[in-house]
Amino acid sequence: MDDNCFVRETLTEIFNRESDFHVCGEAANGHEAVRAAQILNPDLVVLDLAMPVMNGLDAARMLRRIMPAVPLIMYCGFGDKFVEQQARLIGIAALISKAEAPGTLVGKARVVLNQRSAIR
Secondary structure, three states: OOOOHHHHHHHHHHHHHOOOOOOOOOOOOHHHHHHHHHHHOOOOEEEOOOOOOOOHHHHHHHHHHHOOOOOEEEEEOOOOHHHHHHHHHHOOOEEEEOOOOHHHHHHHHHHHHHHHHHHO
């Protein structure tokens, strides 16, 4: 979920090229992300940090309460110690910089989902 339409479309395309992924929804802001996740019941949620209406950290807090078993990944253009600390406290599985290659996000998503499967 990202407020930038180009980023959302690009990430959707990248994930859908992978045979083991299917993007079930997108959202332009944190509020839409929470609502879409409740309806779609995804296996994984990728959130941007800086989104309008509700930022990624606040959306992650809400998602953690309503879907505690669904792993969350924060994909952000910037981060600092505060963001990293908050992400850990919320239980975000990974914090990936947008400066990283998109393959890093896909790889981390696989790791997070595999860890979740191993726990079940």
